[in-house]
Amino acid sequence: MTTSDKRYMALALGLASRGLGQVWPNPAVGCVIVKEGRIAGRGWTQPSGRPHAETIALEQAGSLAKGATAYVSLEPCAHHGNTPPCAEALVAAGIACVVSALEDPDPRVAGQGHEKLRQAGIEVATGVMHAEAEGLNRGFLLRVEQNRPLLTLKLASSFDGRIATATGESKWITGPDARRAVHAMRARHDAVMVGAGTARADDPSLTVRGLGVTRQPVRVVASRRLDLPLSSQLASTAKEVPVWICHGPEADSSLVSAWQGIGAKTLVCKTVSGQLDAASILQALAEQGLTRVFCEGGGALAASLLSADLVDDLIGFGAGVTIGAEGQPSIGALGLARLSEARRFRLLSVRSVGSDILHHWTRS
Numbered sequence: 001m002t003t004s005d006k007r008y009m010a011l012a013l014g015l016a017s018r019g020l021g022q023v024w025p026n027p028a029v030g031c032v033i034v035k036e037g038r039i040a041g042r043g044w045t046q047p048s049g050r051p052h053a054e055t056i057a058l059e060q061a062g063s064l065a066k067g068a069t070a071y072v073s074l075e076p077c078a079h080h081g082n083t084p085p086c087a088e089a090l091v092a093a094g095i096a097c098v099v100s101a102l103e104d105p106d107p108r109v110a111g112q113g114h115e116k117l118r119q120a121g122i123e124v125a126t127g128v129m130h131a132e133a134e135g136l137n138r139g140f141l142l143r144v145e146q147n148r149p150l151l152t153l154k155l156a157s158s159f160d161g162r163i164a165t166a167t168g169e170s171k172w173i174t175g176p177d178a179r180r181a182v183h184a185m186r187a188r189h190d191a192v193m194v195g196a197g198t199a200r201a202d203d204p205s206l207t208v209r210g211l212g213v214t215r216q217p218v219r220v221v222a223s224r225r226l227d228l229p230l231s232s233q234l235a236s237t238a239k240e241v242p243v244w245i246c247h248g249p250e251a252d253s254s255l256v257s258a259w260q261g262i263g264a265k266t267l268v269c270k271t272v273s274g275q276l277d278a279a280s281i282l283q284a285l286a287e288q289g290l291t292r293v294f295c296e297g298g299g300a301l302a303a304s305l306l307s308a309d310l311v312d313d314l315i316g317f318g319a320g321v322t323i324g325a326e327g328q329p330s331i332g333a334l335g336l337a338r339l340s341e342a343r344r345f346r347l348l349s350v351r352s353v354g355s356d357i358l359h360h361w362t363r364s
Helices: 003-017 053-065 086-092 112-119 130-136 138-146 176-187 196-202 253-261 278-287 299-307
Strands: 030-035 038-044 069-072 097-100 123-126 150-157 162-164 191-195 218-222 243-247 265-268 292-295 313-318 345-353 356-363
Touching: 003 030, 003 038, 003 053, 003 069, 003 097, 003 130, 030 053, 038 053, 053 069, 053 086, 086 112, 097 112, 112 123, 130 138, 138 150, 150 162, 150 176, 150 299, 176 313, 176 345, 176 356, 191 196, 191 299, 196 218, 196 299, 243 253, 243 278, 253 265, 265 278, 278 299, 292 299
Parallel strands: 069 097, 097 123, 150 292, 150 313, 191 218, 191 292, 218 243, 243 265
Antiparallel strands: 030 038, 030 069, 313 356, 345 356
16 A cells, blocks of 8 residues: 555545435445546545445546546445446446455445456455545444444533433533534434434424535434424424434324324334333334434433443533533433443543533444
């Protein structure tokens, strides 16, 4: 791997990141085509997953693609779907060499894209910036390999770990800069998820505002009984921005019909000990194509996800305010008897956001 290989692959990965939250169920891919040391074309997967990165880059490169090198952040696809395989497009364009970061684990590809290229006489190099490519597409890889999306748990709390006062007041613990940062985080995920208690108490819209996104994240509510107000913001906008409700099999059929009638999608999930099973929720979302889910609480849902060891990233916003023991905790009961039973996360970054602190943790 040369310095130039790393430089062009880093550019491809940067382009790919622009698709996060916009391209599900497809992976976010970037492609850079280089001819004689100059960039001839570049592209990234477009909203809703089409066109693919390679298609856009090849169109930009035109005749310059012949004899060029293509740097792709994920193995070019090899199967026929809504569009022909990208591997065939690279062959047809006369590409001489393909450098990819990562093999696609999707059974429809899984090395077949690289093999098509080699059979056509194209030089193929793999594994360039492999770890970085894995990190970028963790959600897609988890969906293919474990049948669940990446789960980011975001909590905004007081200095003493409270998300609301004893009366339920929570707007606003953190400041406007933190709230803007949350909108940017929502935009990089396929879905925003909350529990039924948060949906009832806060009546949230869960949309991305002020960033001009072309594809809003799906709004997901976990509600075992589906006892959510049909007068809510989510209900009134369900036909404009998708609303999916994960509920238990015991939910009243009339409520299921009512939510479906206003445009929401309802997903039946398993229950365990009278509560929605967290693993079943994520499996249902993965089967609908989601790769990245941004959970904004509340405490009971957060505890359920943590107890099931399904949280991949923790995002915490801490405000310089104290509420006291009578306030509502950010995370519900976990039933831990020993500190050794608590999952440890690895700190990635800490920074100030306006008057608040943002800390980002990931699986250790």
